[in-house]
Amino acid sequence: MARATVQDVAKTAGVSVGTVSRVLNGSPAVSASSREKVAGAIRELNYRPLASARDLRRDRTMRILALAKNLESPVISEAFRGVGDAAARSGYVSLIAPTAGSPDREQQLVDMLRNGSVDGLVLFSPTMPDDDVEALATQLSVVQLCEVAESEAAFGVSIDDRQAARDITRHLIGTGARRLAMIGNRAARSGRLREQGFREALSEAGLEAAQSLFAAGDFDFHAGRRLTRELLAADNLPDAVFCGSDTVAAGCVREITDAGLRVPEDVAVAGFDDSIQAEMCVPELTTIRQPAYEMGRVAFGALLERMTEPGVHRRGRMFLPHELVIRDSTKN
Amino acid sequence: MARATVQDVAKTAGVSVGTVSRVLNGSPAVSASSREKVAGAIRELNYRPLASARDLRRDRTMRILALAKNLESPVISEAFRGVGDAAARSGYVSLIAPTAGSPDREQQLVDMLRNGSVDGLVLFSPTMPDDDVEALATQLSVVQLCEVAESEAAFGVSIDDRQAARDITRHLIGTGARRLAMIGNRAARSGRLREQGFREALSEAGLEAAQSLFAAGDFDFHAGRRLTRELLAADNLPDAVFCGSDTVAAGCVREITDAGLRVPEDVAVAGFDDSIQAEMCVPELTTIRQPAYEMGRVAFGALLERMTEPGVHRRGRMFLPHELVIRDSTKN
DNA sequence: GGGGCGTTTGGAATCGATTCCAAAAGCTTG
DNA sequence: CAAGCTTTTGGAATCGATTCCAAACGCCCC
Incomplete structure (x- = not known):
């Protein structure tokens, strides 16, 4: 039949x-x-x-696509919940696809917007150059989330990564730290902003970075351990480490502890994101809370506006408030 | 323009x-x-x-959809990588959508298969009753992954959860444990199978379960802590706890440690999945490795067969081999 | 130069749902 | 009961890409 x-x-x-x-x-x-x-x-x-017949006639699909490098990051999955809930409330279905860091895969998925398979796109962490993001966003319905390109033509939602990094670094300095190190991720736009904030807080206090290490490949638990080993092998042991994510911070704490040092007495460690990892870590991590769910909701709102009101074209960047969460990994 | x-x-x-x-x-x-x-x-x-015009004419979309309750589980995201890679190799785009445990949302997404928005469906952990899965699978291209319904009409890929639980429980008994407890998840089909395996291993050894606790809502770190607190409050302290996931096991270890007891000397703890959580935990967790990526690949293979060869209709259940990974949380 | 072959092309029909227009049906009121 | 409404209906045109069929074209060889 x-x-x-x-x-x-x-x-x-x-x-x-x-x-x-x-x-x-x-x-x-x-x-x-x-x-x-x-x-x-x-x-x-x-x-x-039949969806295709209906979509053809109506010239819209009521579907949107969210692109992320991977799905493991708790911030991403939480932000996507926000997108999904907001979308559902407006009658849209929201789908996710991981690019796995492959530009080809990314291209194939972006083509789904170009060829009308979906009405809109949420970009989580594209490997796409800023120019391409801009070109895409001027023609079609695109919103960036968390990782936002330096562009006046596109629109994105995130926290103020620079300010947040500055806040948490100030806190470290406030607890008495003087030899601060960082473990960052220059591959991500947010990572570069966090590095900036870290350096700004240091120079404000008349300090210089003891060490700055950056992950080459993945920015995960193992990378945190590996880079922390390097950190400990060097001459001047830091008294505080600012990490670009909770997962990396957990690796950092683990390596410090394994080396027989105490956190935070010998070395304080700060994370970023306030994911569940921050609570699973012993000691629990001081970190920056990102309002990920809310960011997702706001991002969908902007996307909806872009999809349904052809005249309006929101640009630039919208910051949502972050929050410094102080836990045992930095108490003094 | x-x-x-x-x-x-x-x-x-x-x-x-x-x-x-x-x-x-x-x-x-x-x-x-x-x-x-x-x-x-x-x-x-x-x-x-235009995708809709092409899809209408060709009567297929070259897209598949994977449904999962949420995206946070490492097993799911790894399995999905497997699905995605295999799909890409066959020219399919694979999309994911979380149901967030909402039957309405699930229904809406399953409708994407019914209305031809996608050619096939991978079901990760439906809240859908077995009968509905069966009815769906007899008509359309559906494959189950990890959580497989008791049905002769549908097809699913998973490990042998019962046997795996038996293996790890035997290991616990082998290290000398006699008062075994478990923290399980009866809401999941796999959880029920793991409970069975646990009990079988016990009765094999002539033992009885010291305690068995089951999560009411989420099966996560906090649930692990909460249930372990109950465990510790009871009279007969277990000397080993089998947990239905690494994340729960991490919560269990944390609570035991916070109570001033040692893992594994006072209480041994075993997890399940061999996710990154197992390595992040201190001590690192003994667990069961699921070949999640491979399971995803195999599942897509079966789905492709179902989509392209109308005659063939694979049924039943396929087990992929699991592996007992012994780490410090149970060494004796 | 023309017959016959294979290659290339144009154009109409098709997929299935939506929507617009005109016509039919139903209803009210003088 | 007919004129003038409104409500409801049928059916054709439409969305954009694919595909089939027949026609046009090019080429070779006698």
Whole structure:
């Protein structure tokens, strides 16, 4: 039994295709009796309108796509919950696809916006150059989340990474730290901003970075351990380490502890994101809370505006407030 | 400037729409000169074939959808990498959508298969009743992953959860444990199988479960802590705890340690999944490794077969081999 | 130069749902 | 009961890409 079409339903119900379509779309211009006959036929044939035919005619899909490098990051999955909930409330389905850091895969997925497979795109952490993001965003419905390109043409939602890094570094200095090191991620736009904030806080206090290390590949637990080993092997042991993520900070803490040193007495460690990792770590991590869920909601709001109001074109960058969360990894 | 169509390209290139389409689809029956003219026009107009029109005509989308309750689980994201890579190799785009445990959301997403928005579906952890899974799978292209319904009509890929739980419980008993407790998740099919395996290993050894606790809501770090507190408050302190996931085990270890007891000397703890949490925990967790990536690949393979070979209909359940990984949380 | 072959091309029909227009049906009121 | 509404209906046109069929073209060889 092949798929039933609107024609089949019309025949079974004894009405025209127009009437069937009107029932499907809740048009008021249908008599109760027709509505009933059509509903019966739909049930009998187990009919569902074909998405591609409908999308073609309507010129929209009511679907959006969120692109992320991977799904493991707690901030990403939380932000996506925000996108998804907001989307659902507006009748959109939101889908996610990981690029796995492959430009080809990314291109293929961005093409889904270009070819109308989806109506809008949320970019989480593209490997795409800023120029490409800009070019895409000027023509189509795109919003950036967390990682925002330096561009006047595109729009993005994030926290003020620079300020947040400055805040947490100031806190470290406030607890008495003088030889501060950082473990960062220059591959990410946010990582570069956090580095800036770190350096600004230092020079404010008349200090210089003891060491700055940057991950080459992944920015994960193992990278945190590896880089911390380097840190400890060097001459001047830092008395505080600012890490670009909680997961990396957890690796850092682990390596320090394994080396027989105490956190925070010998070395204080700060994380970033306030993910569950921050609480799983012993001692629990001082970190920066990102309002990820809210960021997702706001991002979808902007995307919806872009999709439905062709005139409006929001630009630039919107900051949501972050929060310094102080826990045992830095108490003095 | 509205979207360019195949007609526009044809006009600009000075050929017919048929020729444009043939170029688009790499038909050999096109002269080099036409091919070139069309390629030029496509570039000039920045043309992309509209997905809905193409899908309508071709009656397939080359897209699949993976449904999961959430994205945070490392096993899920790893399994999805496997699905995604295998799909890409066959020219499919694979998308993910979290249901957030909402049956409505789940229904909406499953409808994407019913209405032809995607060609196939990978079900990770549906809240859907077994009967519904079965009904869906008999008509459409569906494959289950990790959580597999008790049904002869549907097909699913997973490890042998019962056997794996038995293996790790035997190991606990082998290290001398006699008062074994478990923290499980009866809300998941896999959780129920793991409970079975746990009990089988116990009765094999002539033992009885000291305590068995089950999470009410989420099965996460906090649930692990909460349930372990209950465990410790009871009279007969267990000398080993089998946890249904690494994350829960991490919560368990944390609570035991905070109570001033030692892991594994006072209480041994075992996890499940061999996620990164198992390595982040101190001491590192003994656990069961699931070949998640491979499971994803295999699942897509089965789905592809189902989508492209209408005659074949694989049924039942396929087990991939698990592995007992022994670490410090249970050494004796 | 023309017959016959294979290559290339144009154009119409098609996929399935929506929507617009005109016509039919139903209702009210003088 | 007819004129004048409104409500409801049928059916054709439409969205954009693909594909099939027949026609046009090019080429070779006799």
